[in-house]
Amino acid sequence: MHDPVGLxxxxxxxxxxxxxxxxxxxxxxxxxxxHARYLEFLERGRSDFLRLAGVHHAELAxxxxxxxxxxxxxxxxxxxxxxxxxDDIIAxxxxxxxxxxxxxxxxxxxxxxxxxxVEARVEAAIIGASGRPRRFPREWIAAFAPKAD
Numbered sequence: 001m002h003d004p005v006g007l008x009x010x011x012x013x014x015x016x017x018x019x020x021x022x023x024x025x026x027x028x029x030x031x032x033x034x035h036a037r038y039l040e041f042l043e044r045g046r047s048d049f050l051r052l053a054g055v056h057h058a059e060l061a062x063x064x065x066x067x068x069x070x071x072x073x074x075x076x077x078x079x080x081x082x083x084x085x086x087d088d089i090i091a092x093x094x095x096x097x098x099x100x101x102x103x104x105x106x107x108x109x110x111x112x113x114x115x116x117x118v119e120a121r122v123e124a125a126i127i128g129a130s131g132r133p134r135r136f137p138r139e140w141i142a143a144f145a146p147k148a149d
Contacts, residue, residue: 007048008051008052009048009049009052009092010052011053012093014093014095015049015093015094015095015106016048016049016053016093016094017092018045018048018092019090019091019092020044020089020092021088021089021090022084022085022086022087022088022089022090023086024086026040026084026086027086031085032083032084033084035080038078038080038084038110039076041090041110042108042110042118042120042122045092045093045094046094046106046108046122046124049094049144050071053140054143055140055143065137067129067134068128068129069127070126070127071124072125072126073122073123073124074103074123074124074125075122075123076120076121076122076123077121078118078119079118079119080117080118081116081119082115082116082117083117084110084117084118088112089112090111090112090117091109091110091111091112092108092109092110093108093109093110093111094106094107095108096144096145099136099140099141101133101135101136102127102133102134102136103125103133104123104125104136104144105122105123106121106123106124107119107121107122108120108121108122
């Protein structure tokens with residue numbers, strides 16, 4: 001689907017970047033982002049990266065690749081460095097570190113300007129309807145590779 005207003009961010013030389021505003025609903029009673037909400041910002045970054053790379057969730061669900069496929073997060077490591085606060089504009093940066101069979105390894109950062117707020121490493125996989133891992137389609141490997149400057 002076409003993204004006429006840039007809601008999905010942009011593909012970059014390193015991978016992907018999307019901006020988001022911190023709303024009241026993202027924060028605790030002190031105006032600081034609640035720790036679980038960072039997972040949602042990171043998920044938005046990964047989802048929009050997939051979308052712009054040409055991997056659409058609707059196509060996974062409709063069996064376009066020979067069967068119904070789904071993404072699952074297998075492992076995640078998160079370092080909380082500084083808090084984001086209400087009304088901050090943050091950037092979610094996502095890059096691919098490696099692809100191996102059915103798994104993709106991604107590095108993500110949440111930034112406020114030049115300040116790194118959160119760093120995460122994510123291992124995700126593709127599974128079929130049976131719940132068993134499936135190899136990445138070849139065209140995806142090229143789509144997720146960092147672009148040359």
